[in-house]
Amino acid sequence: MRSAAEPFIPTPAQADAAAASAVELDRAEELIHAALLSELLQRSVQVTHARIKPGHSVVVAHAGEDGAHGWTMLTSDQDKFGKARQRAADFGQQLQVHQRDPARGYLYSGSIWSDPALAKELHDARSSLDEAEGRPVQWQILRYNPRRRLVAVVDAGHSPKVVRVAAGGADQLLATALRWRSLGLPVTNVSPLGRRHSATIAPLWGVGDLTEYPYEPAAQRAGEAVAQLHRAPRHESCGDRPHADPAEAAAALGRIAPWLAARADQLALRCSSQLRPTLSSTAAEIHGDLSPDQVILAAAASHKVRIIDLDRAGCGHPMRDIGSWVATCRHSGTPELIDAFLAGYATGAPLEPADLDAWEAYAHLSRATDFFRHRESDWPRQTVHALNLAEEALNR
Numbered sequence: 001m002r003s004a005a006e007p008f009i010p011t012p013a014q015a016d017a018a019a020a021s022a023v024e025l026d027r028a029e030e031l032i033h034a035a036l037l038s039e040l041l042q043r044s045v046q047v048t049h050a051r052i053k054p055g056h057s058v059v060v061a062h063a064g065e066d067g068a069h070g071w072t073m074l075t076s077d078q079d080k081f082g083k084a085r086q087r088a089a090d091f092g093q094q095l096q097v098h099q100r101d102p103a104r105g106y107l108y109s110g111s112i113w114s115d116p117a118l119a120k121e122l123h124d125a126r127s128s129l130d131e132a133e134g135r136p137v138q139w140q141i142l143r144y145n146p147r148r149r150l151v152a153v154v155d156a157g158h159s160p161k162v163v164r165v166a167a168g169g170a171d172q173l174l175a176t177a178l179r180w181r182s183l184g185l186p187v188t189n190v191s192p193l194g195r196r197h198s199a200t201i202a203p204l205w206g207v208g209d210l211t212e213y214p215y216e217p218a219a220q221r222a223g224e225a226v227a228q229l230h231r232a233p234r235h236e237s238c239g240d241r242p243h244a245d246p247a248e249a250a251a252a253l254g255r256i257a258p259w260l261a262a263r264a265d266q267l268a269l270r271c272s273s274q275l276r277p278t279l280s281s282t283a284a285e286i287h288g289d290l291s292p293d294q295v296i297l298a299a300a301a302s303h304k305v306r307i308i309d310l311d312r313a314g315c316g317h318p319m320r321d322i323g324s325w326v327a328t329c330r331h332s333g334t335p336e337l338i339d340a341f342l343a344g345y346a347t348g349a350p351l352e353p354a355d356l357d358a359w360e361a362y363a364h365l366s367r368a369t370d371f372f373r374h375r376e377s378d379w380p381r382q383t384v385h386a387l388n389l390a391e392e393a394l395n396r
Helices: 012-021 028-032 034-041 078-090 119-133 171-182 216-231 246-256 258-275 318-332 335-346 353-366 379-395
Strands: 045-053 057-064 069-075 096-101 105-111 139-145 149-154 161-166 191-193 199-203 284-286 295-297 305-307 314-316
Touching: 012 028, 012 258, 012 379, 028 034, 028 045, 028 057, 028 069, 034 045, 034 057, 034 069, 045 139, 057 139, 069 078, 069 139, 078 105, 078 119, 119 161, 119 191, 119 199, 171 199, 216 284, 216 295, 216 305, 216 318, 216 335, 246 258, 246 353, 258 353, 258 379, 284 318, 318 335, 318 353, 318 379, 353 379
Parallel strands: none
Antiparallel strands: 045 057, 057 069, 069 105, 096 105, 139 149, 149 161, 161 199, 191 199, 284 314, 295 305
């Protein structure tokens, strides 16, 4: 029997049902449940990413046992359905239509190459690679967020490369990587790919990230590099990151986990109270999504690193990066990477310990939706753990 102080944690099936109910379309749960989606698609798949728009739609990415990646969407928007079918046809693709009902919604699936928001960008990148190599280039999908972005390894040139394709374009990412390299920061050499300014290509560097190989000297080197970034003069081309918004982070969590909405709102109020003077700060250039899995090691026990995934870089408060790093390490149970990173950071930039705990709490809160979106099997428990850690940070 659960004690009064112990938070309620629904089973994953119960939590999925609550999240799906927000869509207000009666087949939404079929998309986020792997077994039900496999039955719908008539092949075995795992759901790798899910995104819900309350009262409107749910879209998921999935991967089959054969390595084929695709997407499935349920929406009440007839125009979106029609445009998706036309976009697929424009590129020789055909969608699988499971339901076409104005009252119950439009349910349809396709391959990554038919993604309504990425198809032009993907075909441009693929044709450019094939043309440069003089042969069809193989793509191994690493990450796929439907209608947003895709990351893949390709067998191009003398060694494998990483290709990133984004619906929002790649100009800002390219400018950031070039500027960071000019500062002497450890980032890979990123180049444009294709003609649409929406894709980049870079060498596949290193053996793995700090999550896979938690090596303290590498974390310390990452801290030194981030300090160097934060103390560099703000460049005019550094775009402002969206302001940290605890209330919106809590609202996003409440939409998929209504059983946590009240607690998330209370944590947001406490974060906002402590961080109000700094929430809208654009004092420094920041990574924007800093964590050990964004730091690649040259070898298993090497201090040589590269910082990757600069999509969310921009100008903001430097403690936003530090809080993000600390929160991720705290959640994964690798406190040694916190100490090593902070030691490296302190050699080049001042820490603001009065703000650090609150920024850590904000990072826990803002990432609490990740466990649902990434379809972690125990996402309700992981989400509650994130809120527990946010509360602990605020109580220090």
